[in-house]
Amino acid sequence: MKKKRVLIIISVIVVFFFLSxxxxxxxxxxxxxxxxxxxxVGGIITKSDAYIKQIHxxxxxxxxxxxxLRINTPGGSVAPVQExxxxxxKLEKPIVASMGSTAASGGxxxxxxxxxxxxxxxxxxxxxxxxxxxxxxxxxxxxxxxxQQVIKSGQFKDSSSIFRDLTxxxxxxxxxxxxxxxxxFVDAISESRQDRLTRDxxxxxxxxRIFSGKQAHTHKLVDKxxxxxxxxxxxxxxxxxxxxxxxxxxxxxxxxxxxxxxxKQNSYFDDIINLPGVTFRYELSFGN
Numbered sequence: 001m002k003k004k005r006v007l008i009i010i011s012v013i014v015v016f017f018f019l020s021x022x023x024x025x026x027x028x029x030x031x032x033x034x035x036x037x038x039x040x041v042g043g044i045i046t047k048s049d050a051y052i053k054q055i056h057x058x059x060x061x062x063x064x065x066x067x068x069l070r071i072n073t074p075g076g077s078v079a080p081v082q083e084x085x086x087x088x089x090k091l092e093k094p095i096v097a098s099m100g101s102t103a104a105s106g107g108x109x110x111x112x113x114x115x116x117x118x119x120x121x122x123x124x125x126x127x128x129x130x131x132x133x134x135x136x137x138x139x140x141x142x143x144x145x146x147x148q149q150v151i152k153s154g155q156f157k158d159s160s161s162i163f164r165d166l167t168x169x170x171x172x173x174x175x176x177x178x179x180x181x182x183x184x185f186v187d188a189i190s191e192s193r194q195d196r197l198t199r200d201x202x203x204x205x206x207x208x209r210i211f212s213g214k215q216a217h218t219h220k221l222v223d224k225x226x227x228x229x230x231x232x233x234x235x236x237x238x239x240x241x242x243x244x245x246x247x248x249x250x251x252x253x254x255x256x257x258x259x260x261x262x263x264k265q266n267s268y269f270d271d272i273i274n275l276p277g278v279t280f281r282y283e284l285s286f287g288n
Contacts, residue, residue, distance in 0.1 A: 036235045037064045038228075038249040041084070044283070045076025045106055048083040054250060055087045064248065065239030066094040068231050069114060075106025075283035078130070078181055085188060088113035094238035098231035099123040099222070104210060106282035108221070109185060112192035115238065117222040118231045119213030126211035126221065128189070128202075130182045131281055132174060137162045182206075185282060196220045 037058040041051065058064045069088075075081065088095060088110070097114035099107075104127035111117050119125060141147070141163060148163040159170045166174070186206055190199045197220050205211075205219055216222045224230070236245030 033063065033246050034065050034239070034241045035061075035063050035248045036066050036068055036232055036239065036241070036245040037061070038068045038070050038232075038247060040070045040072070040249070041107065041110055042070075042072040045073055045080050045084070048080035048087075051084045052087050055084075055091070058248075059091055059093070064093065065241050066096065066235035066245075067091065068228070068235050069095060069097045069111065070100060070228060070231075071097060071103040071107050071111055072100035073107040073110075074102050074104050075109070075127070075281060077281055078106075081106035081109050081282050082184070085110050085113045094235060096231045096235040096238065098226075098228045099125055099213060100228075104283075105129065109188055109282055111222075112189050116224065116231075116234060118224050118226045118228075118234075119216055119222040120227060121212065121214040121225055123213035123216070124210055125213060125216050126205070126209055127283075128185060128206035129208040129282075130178050130185065131283060132178050133281075134160050134166075135162055136165075138164055193220070196223075 039051065039054055039058070055067075058067055095114040097103075097111035097117045099111065099117070099119040100123065101120075102124045103111055103119070104125050108125055108128060148161075150158050150161070152158050156170060156173060159166070159174065186199065186202055189202050189206070190197075193202070201220075205221065211219065211221065213222060213225060217225050224234075232245060232247065239245070
């Protein structure tokens with residue numbers, strides 16, 4: 001009788017285990033066999049932690065044989081973009097980039113970490129460059145009679161102040177910084193695509209202009225025209241997966257605040273609450 005109870009308990013545990021496994025499999029969080037992992041890079045990039053954590057998960061998963069970057073972003077802050085790019089270049093697994101509607105500036109930077117870049121003919125890409133923006137409120141403060149007194153330790157400590165115009169010296173210093181970070185962008189592209197483009201050819205294209213996916217393909221900024229499914233097939237081939245590759249893709253959960261506000265990315269909300277000041281980005285800009 002006692003043995004029968006033990007067997008019943010074990011049977012129940014086994015059934016629950018397999019039911020749980022099947023449920024997770026149906027929800028897409030687990031895929032059996034050799035897999036291609038998809039990492040979604042979307043929205044304005046202001047942080048890198050979540051992306052890097054996902055990269056490490058797939059790096060350490062022996063069943064993941066290749067990675068597809070699904071990119072839908074106009075770019076974002078310089079340092080997070082560089083951190084994501086650097087972690088991707090450390091991977092010893094094949095990487096294929098698939099550009100969605102937009103993969104511009106920092107989005108293109110990240111795509112350069114891949115072995116092959118796919119774009120749709122109508123993808124918006126390019127915008128290779130750096131933008132430093134200032135919110136200037138001097139006129140508004142003068143109208144309402146507000147004035148700021150500044151005590152500073154150095155001549156340039158309050159550069160980019162919203163209460164005054166930039167001096168010629170400050171503009172020169174900031175331009176030098178922008179040029180340095182711009183050259184870092186060109187270096188990354190040159191390193192990634194040195195077998196396709198010379199540095200001079202990249203520099204001629206890296207003036208901030210945007211390209212359609214078709215134009216980018218003509219200029220050798222992307223390797224193939226195709227969609228996400230095409231990128232998955234190639235990733236499976238590069239990962240030596242026989243047959244149709246299984247897919248693993250983390251579904252992003254919206255926070256309660258995002259659901260209330262009806263927004264999809266935390267970065268948009270971050271931009272709303274950020275105090276006026278300087279932004280320093282690899283980002284496609286339409287003057288906003």
